[in-house]
Amino acid sequence: MEHLVGILNYIVFFAITAGTYSILSLGLNIQWGNTGLFNIGIAGFYALGAYTSALLCGLPPSAWEGRTFGGFQLPFIVGLLGAAIVSGVVAMLVGAPTLRLRTDYLAIATIGIAETIRLILTNESWLTNGVWGFQQIPSPLYKTIHAATSAYLKGHPNLPVWLHDLISKSYDWFYLVLVLVVLFILYLIMERLVRSPWGRVIRAIREDEDATSMLGKNTFSFKMQALVLGAMIMGIGGSMYAHYARFISPVSFKPLYGTFIVWVMLILGGSGNNKGAILGGFTVWGIWAGTDFLTKYLPFTSTQSASLRVILIAVLLEVILLWRQQGLLPPKKHLFSQK
């Protein structure tokens, strides 16, 4: 029974991470899946969200920290919204010089902004505490839930071990529900949006931008809206990550790794399909976590195993591109079919 609880606790941890990644994948789906915008700087917007939230909600700098600013101890929801706003504003700055040009320029600019953001996070210690990063980022309602759990466990000292183990992890269960609620709300909003006239315009841009432009639509403005909206969702993902991990540093946001895995999630799940984005998030994270177990049985060092896992994901991407570009759940034919 204890064994089972151990597995269950792992599944909760797994689902929190997969849920957070699914938020990123959902954000990418509005940019790439629906509008055809090639953003390869996801890790940058994710990092911005995480750091903004940590700055707004975290503790003031302690004596031994390098930073001298921030830590306003604001409520979680302020951090979440702040994360969305900051990521959105930066996306606007990246979009302005590039969205009128061929999509390659957006790709190059987003990879550049992700790298620049990581350099700023590493170098501007007064703001970010440099390579040491933010510690003790408060988790929402942690004290309340933790106090209630401890009180309950103290009041019931004779619980079986497995039940004790299960209850002591109650905060993780709460956070899982929180992640899933945020994911579900974002999913509903995205579904409404892609079915709206706005959604039809951005999909038309994906299919044929010139034709859409000739129909009198300001395609630059629509592309900008999709880019900003997607980046805001990625910022929210960053905030959700920061408040669960409680510790963030520039290493958590390695530019290509953070970005790459989200791309594989969306492409595997099905670009252009919000359900696909979420399915891809859980599937690819499952594969990623699964290879962690598998490589432990191989006679390699831990860095070799880590490389092997990335190679496997890269192979997975190429296989999908070669043989199943539409992914597991292809987009529905919105444009011409009546439902």
Added chain:
Amino acid sequence: MTTLAHIPQLLVYGIISGSIISLGGIGVSLTYSILGFSNFAHGDFMALGAYIALGLFTLFTGLGITNAPFGPLSFGFGFVLAFILAIALTAIAVILIDRLLFRRLRRSGPVILMMSSIGVALGLRNILQFFWSPQPHYYSQAIQPAVSLGVLNIRIKPDELFIIALAVVLVIVVHAFMRYTKMGKAMRAMADNATLAQVTGINTDRVIIWTWVIGAGLAATAGILAGIENKFITPELGWQMLLSIFAGVVLGGIGNPYGAILGGMVIGISEEVSTAFISTGYKPAVAFVIMIIMLLVKPTGLLGRKD
């Protein structure tokens, strides 16, 4: 004042790193204009070349092939042999990657190719990491003293003069190839209009192979030169330069190899000179900011035509 006194020296460093960035940029530019996509694996082709050279050099040293230094340079025959073979092997490896992936995806359009190149980038880098670990490896541990040029307190190492000279020679060779050979003309024709080139009987498949030979060959060269300049190589070597390379390519005018050379030089010099004023850690960000300013002022780049 001390800062300003350093600037001539920084300019020289800038020309060295600009030479390497430009060699990388020519390949990116050719891939863009002839194959129609931004190749994000180009930096990792550089790293691949650097590691193949390392592997061959280690092998040759083991076989007892002499590496007695040429004059004041830090390397000799063994290393040069490894260098040349690494260029050839990198080109072959890249052509194989093209056969295996890019060729099959060409019909799916540039964005799918771009995506595939990102997969190749991460795959290659981690293959290198798997076999050689993420730790730095050295071509030579010997310390080479810099010599004074006798003007403005500029000091430069013989190896660095070699880097600049080789880059200049290669740029001239590529220029002559593009301008005066039949294949060079075919490549330019295909860059202008691929369909038209095919209709006129140009063997586009051969053009593509030559594009990779030049692009990957120069990438391997750039990677090995970066290894000589930095004194060590890591699997991230190419990725760390990719942003500067792309910034150079965009600055010069994407798809124009001469623009890539000019842009790469400007980026290399700007990055080095910037270290007199801001933290060295911000070098790639300097490249990025210059690129964004160029996109705002003239998106077609310094030498670009209308897209």
